[in-house]
Amino acid sequence: MRDPDAPRLPSSPGFWRSPLRGPWFTSVLGLVLLVGITVLFVTGLLSYAAYNPGLSPVNDKTPDKGILGFYLFPWPTHPHWLYRLDQGVHVTLGITLIPVLLAKLWSVVPRLFALPPARSLTHALERISLLLLVGGALFEFVTGVLNVQLDYVFPGSFYRLHFYGAWVFFAAFVAHALLKTPTALRNLRHLREESNDLVSPRPAEPTVSRRGALWFVGGGSTLLFATTVGRSFDGPLRRTALLAPHGGGDPGTGPNGFQINKTAAYAGIDAAETAEDAWRLVVTGRTGTVRLRREELLRLPLHSAALPIACVEGWSTSDQWWRGARLRDLAALVGYDDPPDLFVESLQRSGAFRKAALRADQVADPRSLLALYVNGEELSPDHGHPARIIVPAAPGVLNTKWVARMTFGDL
Numbered sequence: 001m002r003d004p005d006a007p008r009l010p011s012s013p014g015f016w017r018s019p020l021r022g023p024w025f026t027s028v029l030g031l032v033l034l035v036g037i038t039v040l041f042v043t044g045l046l047s048y049a050a051y052n053p054g055l056s057p058v059n060d061k062t063p064d065k066g067i068l069g070f071y072l073f074p075w076p077t078h079p080h081w082l083y084r085l086d087q088g089v090h091v092t093l094g095i096t097l098i099p100v101l102l103a104k105l106w107s108v109v110p111r112l113f114a115l116p117p118a119r120s121l122t123h124a125l126e127r128i129s130l131l132l133l134v135g136g137a138l139f140e141f142v143t144g145v146l147n148v149q150l151d152y153v154f155p156g157s158f159y160r161l162h163f164y165g166a167w168v169f170f171a172a173f174v175a176h177a178l179l180k181t182p183t184a185l186r187n188l189r190h191l192r193e194e195s196n197d198l199v200s201p202r203p204a205e206p207t208v209s210r211r212g213a214l215w216f217v218g219g220g221s222t223l224l225f226a227t228t229v230g231r232s233f234d235g236p237l238r239r240t241a242l243l244a245p246h247g248g249g250d251p252g253t254g255p256n257g258f259q260i261n262k263t264a265a266y267a268g269i270d271a272a273e274t275a276e277d278a279w280r281l282v283v284t285g286r287t288g289t290v291r292l293r294r295e296e297l298l299r300l301p302l303h304s305a306a307l308p309i310a311c312v313e314g315w316s317t318s319d320q321w322w323r324g325a326r327l328r329d330l331a332a333l334v335g336y337d338d339p340p341d342l343f344v345e346s347l348q349r350s351g352a353f354r355k356a357a358l359r360a361d362q363v364a365d366p367r368s369l370l371a372l373y374v375n376g377e378e379l380s381p382d383h384g385h386p387a388r389i390i391v392p393a394a395p396g397v398l399n400t401k402w403v404a405r406m407t408f409g410d411l
């Protein structure tokens with residue numbers, strides 16, 4: 001039977017009766033998020049920098065970023081697993097923190113309905129920052145998870161939405177952290193909770209302790225970690241990535257049997273265009289243009305490099321052995337002793353990264369190849385046959401497949 005004296009409105013303090021709510025419980029969750037979200041923000045900014053958005057408009061999905069791009073820097077090629085680590089941490093940690101975030105929002109929900117909306121100017125600013133914090137957190141986590149699941153139901157570009165949303169959310173997060181961290185630390189030092197607006201004046205009978213609730217949240221995070229982290233590894237561990245669209249068995253078998261993103265069929269690649277008698281690589285530079293058949297490319301000095309593929313969705317492969325012509329050698333064919341920037345175009349006719357730009361330091365790296373083989377076998381159609389770019393530490397979308405044209409020069 002419902003208590004006839006029970007408050008009926010969420011704005012009434014007695015409406016929220018869980019005995020778990022309180023400053024200690026909220027403080028533990030808040031400090032976990034303080035560390036975790038800071039790492040998410042930093043790794044996200046680094047991932048954005050890896051695209052070299054200041055290099056060429058083709059790589060820049062947020063051209064009106066203004067001062068928000070103050071930190072951008074030429075993305076290095078050493079160590080070769082840098083992007084794999086950064087984006088793997090970003091995506092895996094983001095998914096792992098979801099139970100912590102939901103528990104934190106649940107623990108402070110009474111404050112979202114508190115009346116009056118503003119008791120003072122300071123209180124009004126705090127409420128506004130709280131709304132931006134909650135809204136920003138939900139927006140960033142939801143769009144991030146949808147992108148990982150390749151479910152692009154949000155309007156506009158994911159890069160633009162996620163980038164600007166991250167700055168709004170993190171600004172509110174920093175303001176909230178500055179206000180609340182000292183209080184959170186004091187709450188952790190005192191197990192006896194003081195009364196505040198999170199503690200119900202008429203609590204219900206407890207069914208679990210606060211520490212038990214924390215163990216439950218931690219168990220949820222551990223489960224999500226275990227079913228996500230395998231996306232960054234080949235072999236049996238990838239099969240534990242149940243929540244990842246790339247988490248199942250490797251596609252096919254043999255030397256080309258490792259993870260892909262877009263298949264040749266999905267990209268609309270016509271087999272007639274990639275046939276040996278039809279395909280030509282067009283290379284343009286200071287001294288003009290050369291057109292190379294595959295057999296002519298094979299007569300160039302070929303080199304090998306062990307490099308992974310790492311994607312913005314967080315999945316990656318282990319190092320694969322690629323073999324092909326060095327990008328800097330192709331630059332030399334069109335008049336460059338010191339390799340300049342490179343603009344690469346694919347046979348793929350649509351899609352955000354059918355064209356991509358690489359910086360001069362990426363072109364100059366001896367491991368940067370126009371790959372013709374992988375693991376001792378010709379590239380399969382899904383891996384970019386007849387030729388693809390492979391560059392150390394670069395996001396997967398910059399390792400252009402089905403290469404048709406390469407233009408060297410300052411971009």
